[in-house]
Amino acid sequence: MHIREIDGYLHRLGIGPEERPTAPTAEVLRDLHLRHLRTVPFENLSIHLGEEIVLEEDRLVDKVVGERRGGFCYELNGAFAALLGGLGFEVTLLAARVHGDAGRLGIPYDHLALRVRTADGAQWLADVGFGAHSHYPLAFTDKGEQKDPGGVFRIVGAGPDLDVVLNGRPQYRLEVRPRELGDFVSGAWWHSTSPRSHFVQSLVCSKVTEDGGRITLSGRSLKVTGADGAREERELGTDEEVLAVYRERFGIELDRVPTVRDPHGGS
Numbered sequence: 001m002h003i004r005e006i007d008g009y010l011h012r013l014g015i016g017p018e019e020r021p022t023a024p025t026a027e028v029l030r031d032l033h034l035r036h037l038r039t040v041p042f043e044n045l046s047i048h049l050g051e052e053i054v055l056e057e058d059r060l061v062d063k064v065v066g067e068r069r070g071g072f073c074y075e076l077n078g079a080f081a082a083l084l085g086g087l088g089f090e091v092t093l094l095a096a097r098v099h100g101d102a103g104r105l106g107i108p109y110d111h112l113a114l115r116v117r118t119a120d121g122a123q124w125l126a127d128v129g130f131g132a133h134s135h136y137p138l139a140f141t142d143k144g145e146q147k148d149p150g151g152v153f154r155i156v157g158a159g160p161d162l163d164v165v166l167n168g169r170p171q172y173r174l175e176v177r178p179r180e181l182g183d184f185v186s187g188a189w190w191h192s193t194s195p196r197s198h199f200v201q202s203l204v205c206s207k208v209t210e211d212g213g214r215i216t217l218s219g220r221s222l223k224v225t226g227a228d229g230a231r232e233e234r235e236l237g238t239d240e241e242v243l244a245v246y247r248e249r250f251g252i253e254l255d256r257v258p259t260v261r262d263p264h265g266g267s
Contacts, residue, residue: 001061001086008065009083013039024088026118029126030136032087034208036080036128037135041070041250043205047192048258055181055188057082068251070207072199073129074188077112078181080128090117093179095187096164096172103170109187111172112179115140125155125164130171131206132214138164149212149227203260205250217245219260 001009007017013035021028046053046069053075054060060079063069070076081091096111114126116137124137135149146153154165155174162174191197206216212227220236222245236242239257246252 001082005061005065006083006086009061009079009086012065012068021087024084024090024119026120026122026124026137028087029084029089029116029118029124032080032083033126033128033137034135036076037208038210039207039251040064040076040128041205041207041252042072042076042129042131043070043250043252044072044192044199044203045069045205045252045254045258046071047199048203048261049254049256050261053188053192055185057181068253070205070250070252071129072191073127074112074181074184076129077114077127078184080126081114081181084114084116084126088119091115092117093181093183094174094176095179095183096174098172099163099170105173107187107190109179109184110191111187112184113172113174115176125174131204133166133171135208135212201260203258205246205252207250215249217242217250 010020013032055074055078060075061082063071063075064079081093084091092115094113094115095109096113097105097108098110100106112129116124116126118124123140125140126137127133133150134153138146138153138155140155143156151167156163156165158173162176163170164172164174191199194200203219206214209215213225216223220242221233222236223231223233225231236245242257243254246254
């Protein structure tokens with residue numbers, strides 16, 4: 001990424017040019033990770049607005065920075081990888097399969113996560129594209145408990161792979177082999193077109209709030225969860241209300257309310 005693109009991305013995260021990080025440290029990574037989760041929504045609106053999802057670095061960065069949108073894992077972590085690389089971090093793309101019902105694993109290239117090496121040689125698992133997950137990067141080689149505002153995490157061996165565990169439940173199985181962005185095209189296509197994909201079946205727009213809680217808009221259902229677990233939920237009535245929440249709470253300007261597409265070709 002060019003300096004202008006880096007500055008634009010950092011501005012999106014609330015960091016001015018004079019505050020641009022000067023070294024790829026763990027502290028910088030932690031700050032960027034949390035800012036990303038608080039600023040750039042995890043959302044699948046493109047699927048239901050008929051927008052093409054293109055896994056190319058320039059397109060991903062433009063969506064996050066130029067269009068001030070979010071995305072799902074391939075888009076968010078793909079764009080974040082570009083920013084980190086531009087700031088001097090060593091970034092490796094990793095493929096994962098999500099643990100589903102009854103312990104079944106999802107499709108190959110089900111999820112994209114990042115292994116990030118900082119200036120001191122430490123390795124971190126960074127993931128700003130898994131919805132409700134860790135607020136900070138996880139120590140990649142630490143097999144013990146890692147306490148985070150998002151819960152208690154562990155990274156444990158699973159044969160040649162690793163399981164990322166949250167509060168005792170496996171979240172996804174991570175391969176350690178380096179991947180490239182283009183490797184995930186098939187997974188992104190499946191998740192954006194298959195009637196079996198939960199991204200096709202439902203709408204979601206979600207991000208971490210300043211107090212460490214979470215705000216989520218699922219269709220017309222708005223849910224706000226505090227850091228203490230207190231939850232408020234209400235149904236939005238008019239299209240104007242829905243568009244206002246996208247605009248005011250998520251920073252997303254839309255000209256129409258997205259609705260779940262019929263995966264078989266209807267509206």
